[in-house]
Amino acid sequence: MMRLDHLPNQRKDEKVILFLRRHWITNTRLVTAAIFFIGAPLAAGLTVYADEIQTWYEHPLLGPLFATVAIIYFLAVWLFAFMEFTDFYLDTWIVTNERVINIEQKGLFSRIASELPLDAVQDVTSDVQGVIRTMLDYGDVVIQTAGQMKQFHFKEISKPEKIKEQIIHVVEDNRERKRQEMTSSAQTKTLE
Amino acid sequence: MDLEIFSSLSLSVSWLLLPLGIFFFVFVLYSLFNLYHLFRFGVYNFGLYIISTIYILGTVFLVSLAIFITLDIDWTASISLKNFFEDYSQTILPI
Numbered sequence: 326m327m328r329l330d331h332l333p334n335q336r337k338d339e340k341v342i343l344f345l346r347r348h349w350i351t352n353t354r355l356v357t358a359a360i361f362f363i364g365a366p367l368a369a370g371l372t373v374y375a376d377e378i379q380t381w382y383e384h385p386l387l388g389p390l391f392a393t394v395a396i397i398y399f400l401a402v403w404l405f406a407f408m409e410f411t412d413f414y415l416d417t418w419i420v421t422n423e424r425v426i427n428i429e430q431k432g433l434f435s436r437i438a439s440e441l442p443l444d445a446v447q448d449v450t451s452d453v454q455g456v457i458r459t460m461l462d463y464g465d466v467v468i469q470t471a472g473q474m475k476q477f478h479f480k481e482i483s484k485p486e487k488i489k490e491q492i493i494h495v496v497e498d499n500r501e502r503k504r505q506e507m508t509s510s511a512q513t514k515t516l517e
Numbered sequence: 518m519d520l521e522i523f524s525s526l527s528l529s530v531s532w533l534l535l536p537l538g539i540f541f542f543v544f545v546l547y548s549l550f551n552l553y554h555l556f557r558f559g560v561y562n563f564g565l566y567i568i569s570t571i572y573i574l575g576t577v578f579l580v581s582l583a584i585f586i587t588l589d590i591d592w593t594a595s596i597s598l599k600n601f602f603e604d605y606s607q608t609i610l611p612i
Binding site for chain 1: 559
């Protein structure tokens, strides 16, 4: 289990500034699909096709066959919904006063964790497109790095504009802190 | 003659327990994988325990229901193909 006060390879004096996940609304597709795929057959079975199902269930062959298919179907929907939720839940982005950590879960057996020192951050942009995203204030934040390194893409996060400002602020603070450290170490060397 | 052999063939419904058993095995395996991922890679907080509890309770409920339904069925029954076609009616398969 990952603890925010004990990050992997945590540096001395490193503190978590932001811990981000996709906006909760991105789960509505999953919840709607799960409700539909569980609710629709249940509703149909209990109302419109109740008599037919009762007849099938009493048949010596169709009864067991129907029960087997129904059990497999409902358990599969439940399992699939939870696997999708796990995928959502484990996609996280962490911004500390030293680095940006990007953790992406892709399915059950693929996980990408990468990190970027704040020194390498060149540009931060936020992107909110569409009516729903604008109304609910969620969208993407892209962190562009120096050189030919890859982009860090925070997908569908809440308050992207505010997050962008916070990241820029953290990057500037980090640069200022590094500058002061260099100045003080140069002064110490001069005094020695 | 051929029709007589065909008519004497019978099928035990207990064969259906095989795919059901395989599915249960895969279901349990994937559920454990899911929970492992949540606890191994998830960030420690109260929400993690709530989510895991909901999944475990939901799974226990569904599996119990499945077992309850499964126990209610007579798996020892076998059906001859002759009887099956004789039993066919518009009520069962209205096609």
